[in-house]
Amino acid sequence: MNSSLALDLEKTSRTANGGIVVLLGLFALAGNFISFYFHFGTVAFLLLVLLNTYWRHFQSSHTLLANFGFLAQFRYLAESVGPEFRQYLFSSDTEERPFNRNERAEVYRKSKGIDSSSAFGTLLSYDPEEAKIRHSFYPTDKQRLEKFDVAVGAARGLETTYHINRPIMISAMSYGALGENTVRSLARGAKLAGIPMNTGEGGYPKYHLMENCDLIFQLGTAKFGVRNEEGYLDDQKLADLAAKDQIKMIEIKLSQGAKPGKGGLLPKEKITKEIAELRGVPQDKDVLSPAHHLECVDAKTTVEFLARVQKVGGLPTGMKFCLGRDDEFRELVQEMKRQKTLPDFITVDGGEGGTGAAPKSFMDDLGMPLFEALPLVHQILSEEGVRAQIVLFASGKLISPGKQIKAMSLGADVAYSARGFLLSLGCIQALQCNKNSCPVGITTHEPHLQKGLNIEDKSKRVANYVDALHHEFDELLAATGAASASSLTTKNIYFSNANQSVAANN
Amino acid sequence: MKTTLPTRLAQVVAASILIFASVMKFKGDPGAIEIFTKLEMEPGGRYIAAIFEMLAGLLLLSSFAAFGSVLAIGMMAGALIAHATRLGLEVNNDGGALVGQLAIVLLSSLFVAISRRKEIPIIGSSF
Numbered sequence: 001m002n003s004s005l006a007l008d009l010e011k012t013s014r015t016a017n018g019g020i021v022v023l024l025g026l027f028a029l030a031g032n033f034i035s036f037y038f039h040f041g042t043v044a045f046l047l048l049v050l051l052n053t054y055w056r057h058f059q060s061s062h063t064l065l066a067n068f069g070f071l072a073q074f075r076y077l078a079e080s081v082g083p084e085f086r087q088y089l090f091s092s093d094t095e096e097r098p099f100n101r102n103e104r105a106e107v108y109r110k111s112k113g114i115d116s117s118s119a120f121g122t123l124l125s126y127d128p129e130e131a132k133i134r135h136s137f138y139p140t141d142k143q144r145l146e147k148f149d150v151a152v153g154a155a156r157g158l159e160t161t162y163h164i165n166r167p168i169m170i171s172a173m174s175y176g177a178l179g180e181n182t183v184r185s186l187a188r189g190a191k192l193a194g195i196p197m198n199t200g201e202g203g204y205p206k207y208h209l210m211e212n213c214d215l216i217f218q219l220g221t222a223k224f225g226v227r228n229e230e231g232y233l234d235d236q237k238l239a240d241l242a243a244k245d246q247i248k249m250i251e252i253k254l255s256q257g258a259k260p261g262k263g264g265l266l267p268k269e270k271i272t273k274e275i276a277e278l279r280g281v282p283q284d285k286d287v288l289s290p291a292h293h294l295e296c297v298d299a300k301t302t303v304e305f306l307a308r309v310q311k312v313g314g315l316p317t318g319m320k321f322c323l324g325r326d327d328e329f330r331e332l333v334q335e336m337k338r339q340k341t342l343p344d345f346i347t348v349d350g351g352e353g354g355t356g357a358a359p360k361s362f363m364d365d366l367g368m369p370l371f372e373a374l375p376l377v378h379q380i381l382s383e384e385g386v387r388a389q390i391v392l393f394a395s396g397k398l399i400s401p402g403k404q405i406k407a408m409s410l411g412a413d414v415a416y417s418a419r420g421f422l423l424s425l426g427c428i429q430a431l432q433c434n435k436n437s438c439p440v441g442i443t444t445h446e447p448h449l450q451k452g453l454n455i456e457d458k459s460k461r462v463a464n465y466v467d468a469l470h471h472e473f474d475e476l477l478a479a480t481g482a483a484s485a486s487s488l489t490t491k492n493i494y495f496s497n498a499n500q501s502v503a504a505n506n
Numbered sequence: 507m508k509t510t511l512p513t514r515l516a517q518v519v520a521a522s523i524l525i526f527a528s529v530m531k532f533k534g535d536p537g538a539i540e541i542f543t544k545l546e547m548e549p550g551g552r553y554i555a556a557i558f559e560m561l562a563g564l565l566l567l568s569s570f571a572a573f574g575s576v577l578a579i580g581m582m583a584g585a586l587i588a589h590a591t592r593l594g595l596e597v598n599n600d601g602g603a604l605v606g607q608l609a610i611v612l613l614s615s616l617f618v619a620i621s622r623r624k625e626i627p628i629i630g631s632s633f
C-alpha cells in the first residue's frame with residue numbers, strides 16, 4: 001500500500017507542477033479576452049507558481065518540497081493537524097514501527113539544531129518491561145567527566161591503532177543501498193563530527209573516499225571490491241585498499257540483524273551501471289551475496305580467515321554478526337584463543353537491525369535482540385578471559401543517547417547506528433529502501449529524487465545530530481555517577497522483574 | 507519573531523496607501539469609476555477590490571501582517587496586470603502617479619512578506 005501511494009505522489013506531483021502553470025496561462029487568457037475578473041485566478045496561480053519554483057529549484061533544506069513541489073506541503077499540513085486526527089483515527093505518536101513519530105522527531109530536532117526539551121511528562125507508556133537507566137545520588141560533576149576515548153587495536157599494540165572519540169559511529173550501509181548524495185552527505189558529516197563511517201559491503205568506496213572522512217571498510221560475504229573471480233578474497237586488492245590513508249579499520253561481516261543467516265541483497269531496480277562496475281556484477285539481476293564467506297565454514301576456518309585479513313590489511317580488524325547460538329559463539333572464541341588470533345573489535349547487531357532489502361521472515365523471525373545478545377557476548381568474552389582485548393560495538397536502534405547508555409551498561413564500548421543517521425538526513429520512514437523510489441532521495445539512484453538532498457546542508461545535520469547526541473550522552477552519563485562510559489555496568493541499568501533474566505545473566 | 511523598525515515602517519506605508527485607495531473606491535471617486543469602467547468591472551469589481559484592499563490594509567496593521575502582505579502583493583499583481591494590459595502607465599493624465607503608488611505598495615509588501623515569512627502558517631516553516 002505504501003509503495004503505490006508513493007509512486008502516485010511522484011506522478012501526481014509532476015502533473016500538479018505542470019498543471020498550475022497551465023492554469024496560470026488559462027486564467028491569464030481568460031482575464032484578457034473574456035473578463036478581467038478571471039485575473040483573480042491569474043494572480044493566485046502566479047503566486048503559487050513563483051513559490052513552487054522557489055521550493056523546487058532554489059532551496060535545499062526541504063527535500064520533499066524540492067523533489068515534489070507544492071504538493072509536498074500537504075504532508076506538512078497533515079503533520080500539523082495530525083495529532084488531532086490521529087488521536088481519534090490513526091496510530092499515535094508512539095505506535096509506528098520501526099521508529100515511532102516521537103523517536104524520529106527527536107532525531108530531526110537534534111539534526112536541525114533545535115531545542116528538544118519537552119514538558120509535562122514522558123509520552124511513553126512507562127511500562128515495567130522497558131529497561132531504564134539508574135541514576136546515582138551523586139551525579140558526576142561535568143568537569144570530572146573523562147573524554148570519550150576507545151582505542152581499537154591497542155591490545156595488539158598496532159601502530160595503526162584507532163581512537164574513537166565520540167560514542168556513536170555510522171554503521172554499515174552500502175553505496176548501492178544508498179545513493180551517491182546520501183553517501184557523500186554522511187561522509188562529509190562524519191568528517192565534520194569527527195566520527196568514523198562504515199562503508200557497508202558495496203565494494204570500492206569511491207564516494208566515501210571523496211569526502212576524506214575516517215572509514216571502516218566492510219568486507220561483506222561477497223567481498224565486493226576485493227574479490228577474485230570465484231568470489232574469494234584477493235589479498236592484493238585488500239592490501240591496496242587498506243593502504244589508503246582514510247581506511248582506518250576493517251570489519252568482516254558474518255551476518256547482520258535484519259537478515260542473519262542470509263547474504264546481502266541488492267534488488268536489480270537499484271543497480272546502475274556504476275554500481276555494477278564498482279561491485280563487479282551484472283546489471284540486470286538482483287545481486288545476492290552468499291550467506292557466508294566462502295572461506296569460512298566452521299570456527300577453525302573463520303579464525304584463520306580473520307588472521308589472514310589482519311595480516312594482509314595491517315589494520316584493526318573485527319567482525320560483525322547478529323548472535324544466533326551462544327554455544328557456537330563460545331566455540332568460536334575458544335578457537336580464537338587456540339589460534340592466538342583475537343579480533344580487535346566485535347560488532348553485535350541486534351535482530352531489530354535495519355536493512356536496505358531483506359526477506360520479511362528474516363527480518364521478523366531471526367536473530368537475538370540487541371539487549372539480550374549484548375550481555376551474552378560480553379559475558380562469554382569475560383568468562384573466556386578475552387573481554388579486555390576486544391572492543392565491543394553495538395547496533396540496533398541505538399538512535400538516542402539513552403539507548404546508547406543502556407547498551408554500554410550491558411557491555412558495549414561504542415554505539416553504531418545506521419537508521420539514526422538516515423533520519424538525520426530527513427528520512428521519513430516511507431519504507432521503500434528496496435525500491436529505488438525513496439521520496440526523500442536517500443536510498444535511490446534516481447537523479448530527480450536525489451536532487452533534493454543537498455550534500456552541504458545535510459552533512460551539517462549529520463554533524464549536528466552527533467553533537468547533540470554527544471552532549472546529552474554526557475549529561476546522562478553524569479547522572480549515573482560514572483566518570484566515563486567505560487565504567488558503566490549492569491549496575492547502571494534497571495530491568496523490571498519480567499526482564500531480570502537478562503541482568504542476572506551478567 | 508523580532509520585527510525590525512523598517513518592517514513596521516513598510517507595513518504602515520503600504521497600509522495607509524491601501525486604506526486610502528479602498529476608501530476612494532467605496533466612495534465612488536470618479537477616477538476609480540473610470541478605471542473600473544475600462545476594465546468592464548464597474549461597479550462589482552470596484553467593491554471587491556475595495557474590500558480586499560481594506561482587508562489587506564487592516565491586516566498589515568495587525569499581528570497578522572504576514573497575511574496582509576501576501577494579500578496586498580496579490581492585489582498589486584492584479585493592478586499591474588490591469589495597467590499592463592488595459593490602462594497603460596498614465597491614468598487620467600496623472601503622470602504615472604497611480605503606478606508609482608502601486609510600486610510602493612508592492613515593494614513594501616514584498617519586504618514585509620519576506621521578513622515575516624516564518625509567520626505564514628504551514629508554508630512558513632519551508633523558508
Ligand SMILES: Cc1cc2nc3c(=O)[nH]c(=O)nc-3n(C[C@H](O)[C@H](O)[C@H](O)COP(=O)(O)O)c2cc1C
Nearest residue numbers: 171172173200201353354355356396397417418419
Ligand atoms: C539502508 C541500509 C543498508 C544497510 N547495509 C548494510 C550493509 O551493507 N552491511 C551491513 O553489515 N549492514 C547493513 N545495514 C545494517 C546496519 O549497518 C545496522 O547494522 C542496522 O541497521 C542496525 O542499526 P540501526 O538500528 O541503527 O539502523 C544496512 C542498514 C540499512 C538501513
